[in-house]
Amino acid sequence: MADDAGADGDDEEWRFSVDEVGDDTGDADERDDGESWGVTVGDEDDDGPTVAFGDGEPRGESNGNAETNGNVAGTVTPDIPVESDTPELESAVFVAAGAxxxxxxxxxxxxxxxxxxxxxxxxxxxxxxxxxxxxxVRF
Structure with a gap:
């Protein structure tokens, strides 16, 4: 297993050192090339929240699909309104078992x-x- 790592005659130890990384050439006060890393979430004139990525330009369904705006998880707001529903019996049984x-x-x-x-x-x-x-279920 772990002791068998050097079994073929190779008795070298694996060591990692920060000496091989090199010096940091960046300035501590130096800013990034652009504001593209910032993400702000805020309300605009519409009913739903707006997410702006870096340049302040809101991105959502109207500005393109998920491939062009980089939104990996999909849209921020659901396409259909969220409505409450009656609970399933299976869900109630699992909650009761946990309780x-x-x-x-x-x-x-x-x-x-x-x-x-x-x-x-x-x-x-x-x-x-x-x-x-x-x-x-009744109400």
Whole structure:
């Protein structure tokens, strides 16, 4: 493994030194060639936020696609409005399982876990999850 690195007769050690890098020729007060590194986020006259890259020119959907403006992650604002939806049963079950696990860990710190304690915590988490899920689905 790590000791086998020099097994073919090559007993040299790998060492890295900053002496090989050389001197820094830049001035500490020297500015960059341009303002192209700055990114500012601010509101313009429209409803959504605007992101300006360096030159102050806002870039978004109107100025071209993602390949020309360098926006790797896509657009800053979604194309469609974000609307709330009813929760999925699967999501509620996973949240309940996580809450049950956390509550069991915290309960084990305070008191020894007996089958009655585990059952009571499980019943409480199931009841609260069921009630909250029913409220969200109904309204």
């Amino acid at each position: 049950l696990l956390i509550l069991l860990v915290f309960a084990s710190i305070v008191t020894p876990l007996t089958p009655q304690t585990i059952g009571a915590i499980t019943l409480a988490v199931a009841a609260v999850t069921g009630a909250v899920y029913a409220i969200y």
